[in-house]
Amino acid sequence: MRFDHAEDIRHITPLWEGERFPNGRPKVPADILRRMRKITLEEAWGPLWHHGYQFQFEGDFKIVHPERVTVGRAVTAVMVPSRPDLHETLLRYGHEQEGRKGFFNQWVIDQLEEDDVVVVDMFDKVFKGTYIGGNLGTAISTRTKRGGAVIWGGIRDNQQVVQIEDINVYYRGSDPTAIADVTMVGMNTPTRIGRAICLPGDVVLGTPAGVIFVPPHLAELVVVNAEKSQVRDIFGFVRLREGVYSTAQIDSNWPLALWNDFHEWFRTAEAAAEYRHLSWERELEDAKRREDEGPSHEVRL
Template sequence: MRFFKIQTIAAILLLSISVQAQNLTISRQEMIELTPKWTGERFPDGRPKVSDDLLKRMKRVPLEQAWGVLKAAGYLHQYEGNWKNINSGEVLVGRALTAQYMPIRPEVREHLEKEGKADGRVGDMVSWPIDMLSKGDVYVADSYGKVVDGPIIGSNLGTAILAKSGNGVVFNGTVRDLRDLEAMPGFTSFIRGDHPSHQTEMMLKGVNVAIRIGAVTVLPGDVILGYLDGVAFIPPHLAEKVVKVGELVLVRDEFGQIRLKEGKYTSGQIDNRWTTEIEADFAKWISANPGKLPYSQAEMQELLKERTW
């Protein structure tokens, strides 16, 4: 009897979760609970809002340094490679606005369309996430890699995305009108491919919910850092540390390369944990070049104390 009761309770809980999961978005409180380590500014819906200043500085951070900080913090699955890049050579940085697509199930799509109409959403489902974009966002969508009848945007929706966010997209799926999208300055994007068809037999299952992109779980408000064929998905509470460590490593590389050209140190000395002598030389060089880092030497020393890179 006890086992039967436990099974019954479990079934009720699963049913409750299933019904709740049919909602397109989550509440502000649920968003806060989903991203508890973020203590900074949030959008009205609760999505973390990493500052524009950090986003601007993030563009200089190498993917290798971002990955190193994330790994040291215990985030081992935040990088996805082997993308097709639109506007290769440009860096994509922004706050993730997430969307999840699934193969159509008629009764679920009907329910979601009714909900969308009640919320004042217009047009086909594929336009709904685009209408929610803000400047500095990156539209991140899992369209489950569908190719034929899978593209969820073409040149018209791409133009709308760029106008609203100033950025391109990260899609675990495909696009159409590739030539037109490639001709749009600033539309730096990471996609799985392209196809001349358009999406059919698909449905938008959720916006600003947790989604999977390859091997990564992406949350709303994660900071996207994409370059060449790789993308890092940075939890918002780690964005500032990623930026500061990235800036410090770049400056240390600059110093090391200067000293190598001068012949003061050997490559073995620079490409290894620095001696006390080299660290003292670096600190003196930083003091003589105060504009190299946008934060104090005290902060720099704290980062050096806890470094694992």
């Protein structure tokens, strides 16, 4: 059994066509991560659900900094209850064949890069299932800068961990015991977190409501869709306050005239400045096609 193996990681993430880390993990661009921090969980959830990714969200966590949004690239690990023969074999393999130091959880944290988030299936173990404490929490902060951890299990040293301001941790429970009686059987492999599945390189979006795992090949689509929804809402609020349109018109499938009004506002309005990297050619073409085909009464959801 190989840990963190590039060929295996590439094999399970074939839809990602962009840059990768040396270990094969998809490297979603930093600009997409930056933009992801400004969208809501629901804005990320919608496109994933409609593309058939219906097991990407889990909300049953405690959160170290519940007011904070956390975004990063997933580094995954799978732990199982300890069985002596398997445990000694894998621990020895990691030490002797792969040159790893310390215990299984330290192996994962030693691999972290900037903007990473550790995603760990601890099979909901809290007693002797404390994946991190103050020391490893500090190590995560040092390596990831603004990342964190999603742990389907426990943590310890909460009073120390909460003092680490630049990361966030999602976890199931707390206990003073150290991690014990567990064995890692996968590193940067598919990982189950409650009802959700996470792959290495997924974009982790952690919010006060829970965590959603965005497949890397859909990350840009999710961000663009969210940003378009946001700026359309800003325009809609402006025109509603001005009394130009009714709520029914704003919530409808916009006709070409309304799209043209939006497009002119989008080009010049200060409120739209941060969204001007977006293109609306497809939407304008669709509106023109609908006008040519006749009136429509669809409602925008």
